[in-house]
Amino acid sequence: MGGYRLSSGGSQIDRSRRVRFSFDGRDLGGFAGDTLASALLANEQTLFGRSFKYHRPRGVLSAGAEEPSALVTMRSGARVEPNTKATMVELYDGLEASSQNRWPSLRFDVLSVNSLFSNFLSAGFYYKTFMGPTRKAWMVYEHFIRRAAGLGAGGFQADPDRYEGLHAHCDVLVVGSGPTGLMAARAAAVSGARVILAEEMAQFGGMLPNESETLDGVSAGDWAKATVAELSALDNVTLMPRTSVYGYFDDNVLAAVERVADHMPVPPENTPRQRHWTIRAKQVVIASGAIERPIVFDGNDTPGVMLSDAVRSYALRFGVAAGRKIVVCTNNDRAYHTALQLADRGMTIRAVVDARSTPPQALVEALAARGIEHFPGHVVAKAEGGKALEGVHIAPYDPHTKRLKGASRWITTDALAVSGGWSPAIHLASHASGRPNFRDDIQAFVPGEAEQAWRAAGACNGDFGLAACLAAGAEAGAAAAGDAGFGATALPQPSVEGGEAEDFAVLPLWEVPAIKGRGKKFVDLQHDVTAEDVRLAQREGFQSVEHLKRYTTLGMAADQGKTSNINGLAIMAETRGASIPEVGTTRFRPPYNPVSLGAIAGREIGAHFRPVRLTPMHDWHVAQGADMLAAGAWLRPRVYRQPGESVTDAYIRETRAVRDSVGIVDVSTLGKIDVQGPDAAEFLNRVYSNGFAKLPVGKARYGLMLREDGIVYDDGTTWRLSETQYLMTTTTANAAGVLTHLEHLLSIVWPELRVQVSSVTEQWAGMAVSGPNARRTLEAAVDDMDLSNEALPFMGVRPGHLGGIPVLIARLSFSGELAYEVYTEANYGLPVWEKVLEAGKSFGIIAYGTEALGALRIEKGHVAGPELDGRTTAADLGLGGMASRKKHYIGCMMLDREGLTDPSRLKLVGLVSLSGESIRPGSQLVEGATMATSGPSLGHVSSTTYSPALEKQVALGLVEGGLERTGHRLYATYPLKGHHVPVEVVEPVFFDKDGSRMHV
Amino acid sequence: MRIYCPICGERDSGEFTYGGDATVHRPAMDETDAEAWCQYVYNRENRRGPMLEYWHHTQGCRAWLVLERDTVTHKILSQPRLVGPWADEPKGNPPIDSGSDTGSAERERVSEPVGAE
The missing domain is CATH 1.10.10.1100 (BFD-like [2Fe-2S]-binding domain)
Structure with a gap:
């Protein structure tokens, strides 16, 4: 029992082209044009899958995008795709599908015992049972429950297919290509407007192939084909089949997914599987039709219970009978036409059961003429059959009391066609409208007031019936084109003859x-x-x-x-x-249909996920085998490991080499901003918390920038190159933010200041040369510069040449050593870098990475990103002296607010491990000697390193009381990893406290 | 959403960064009233409806704009204009079709700040 292929018919299939496919490993056959659902029905497959919670057998309910039950997993391996609607899958040769949520097999499923306990598994059951009063039970059972409930499982391999994102523009977008959409597209196209017609299925025409009317003398299905051919010949019309418009966003932007190659085993070469479209439409006609709704009765989920129009679709479009003996159950007229159409094609209609006691006489007579049993005033009260429908119990029904009013009788049937009326598909409209309105006559919601440039027409607007849809579509298409600025041209309506009554009133059931x-x-x-x-x-x-x-x-x-x-x-x-x-009703949100993540990501995956920024010396670092580390979008060398070295070995070696002789590090990633103008000095003086007004030409100064609320924002050195020009450096992380901040100040806060700022981060290559032999190294490298302490004192900046290449050399030190920063035009970065290395060869110069950079700065107690964490003030960081009291600058007004002067604020300290164990960044600082007795957190560890100079594990941290705790013992605790390390609080400068090394 | 930049023309909103309430002004540098500073630094109205806003054309010409936008419908109600030292320079061609209401009546409203009441 079950479905079978009719000997003729099926407007959508090509019986001359056989297609082989497999379902749960069984080899089956179908025709080109079939959907997986129609082909499975034709193969007497009634059971499609197991249900979400109770593992009940489920079949197919619909023939379209509304399908709730017939979900399958498509393909296997890397291309596996769960939860695909069998009603939307176009059959292709070699298609491979499997059923879901069953074990060990679809016919015998162990967890279907859940169904026996359904009285216990009601709404909220899991939470009530397992989550209260303690969560312990839930934590034990969650794993099993999550396994038992659910649908298909996704794959774990990378998707080998390509997805693309595209943009489209049009005057009129028509969504849906039923009678309404086709007429709307025609009407808009005649006016000359650029039209996009999007249809979610492979075929245009919507329900037209199901209708028995003739249009202009040809069948409704043929009229649809002719109209599509006419539209496809027009240059101003773009037809988009297999395209689901899934969301309506601000400014009349709509999003759609085109299933380019889902109907093929693998996408052809140079073809994506799906395209994601962002469509900007001046006007939109929503012609998304209506969705038939089921009636809720005992056993209504039995495989074989289907929607009436779906049964009709399978017969007329696919030549598939849903069953040998069909019963129709309805509360409206249209389902009668399903019965009549099926009967006229030789299918057996056992009975028509109508909840209404007095259906139209013409329909009653039409049934009688075909010898179909008719039960007015009856309903289907129960369906029986387990894995496949065996029959239904029907009973007389009183619509006023909503009760059964008499004994039931049994009708044997293997397919029940149910129609409970129609709900307009208002999804897209409700993304861009107010509340939907309820219409009593059709017992359904219709779109609310438009909040964007769209109009709904036809069944989507509650105007059911073929003639009504054609007229509404033509009107909406013309009006949309008119609103988009195109003159209207009258479009002749096709003449509709024969067919079905236009009454779509339903008895609420x-x-x-x-x-x-x-x-x-x-x-x-x-x-x-x-x-x-x-x-x-x-x-x-x-x-x-x-x-x-x-x-x-x-x-x-x-x-x-x-x-x-x-x-x-x-x-x-x-x-x-x-x-x-x-x-009330829930307002639908995007997406109308599930959208694959691949389609949303498009080409922005892997290396294209975001741009990678490389310094001019990048290739050199890679050639030297550096471990590259992402710092924001930049890649920076972390360590240059020698054979057999660990990261720790390498940074300790690099750090020692800098302190002992000389090293070079790539600092090109620092943000660099060119600040120019007659008021540049005044501007910088207002931007930095320390004084900048008197910085002489040829000098650099370390500056601290605050936010308006007094918290430290960024730091860096700024170099005065001339009376009116400065080169500002920022941290790597804040480069973009600082520029925006400066532009905001110059445009909005102080537009009277004559200053221009622009990013020059990528125009300069920068390298720091540090160590006792830094001067000797550079002296050997430069052409014509005096680098003596007198000529280029600490914080001095000088232009010059190095191997014939113009450079700027600034005597700055982040490491505490005698050090210089050498800046040159980005294209010269590599040659300058190599010349410095060459010059330093006799001193054993090494290149060092960010790990050694960090170790050197922690030893010197310099703050960086982990300390400038958006919560610290200058005073917290021991830089209180840099927050001037003599001038106005950003953040100065908030310095004295209570929160920032609270003595319990966390302040910067140094920490030395007393046990020799390393200290984890992020550890909490506590007083308790054991983890169990740790007591409250007094602060945290921000930056840690092994200090080669001290030969100790050291750290910077922020702690209540700050340096008042100097000499005290605290514990750096990290319970997640079981670390509890005794530390001593010390001054944050561990090495060369008087700074003598950098002033030589 | 699309925003009309007087320098670059109509561009996708993804090129811009929101810059906050355009009716909030930083007090004069010699202002000593703590209340005024507190208002400026911390207090912002969570406006429902038309609001004057700053936008920064971050991924474009980097100009700061001020425009009026309805925070409920996201509709831009006024022709965005430049702020800062370039504000009085020629503004380029008007939008051909911005897709949002830029009628003269709405354009007038820019001159009347609506954010602070």
């Missing part, structure tokens, strides 16, 4: 009472939310729609409740005795 007990009535098939769960939520006080959703997870699955939201709302409304609009 959401939930059918169970014949016995409460039954298993599923509202949300994807998240296994039952009608009882909704009532439980109401009883427990989760009455608002937002609480209902979160408590029961109704509508929160990957299908976003496309077939369940309105039923859940209606059941809540009935339980509360309120109307549906009183209960």
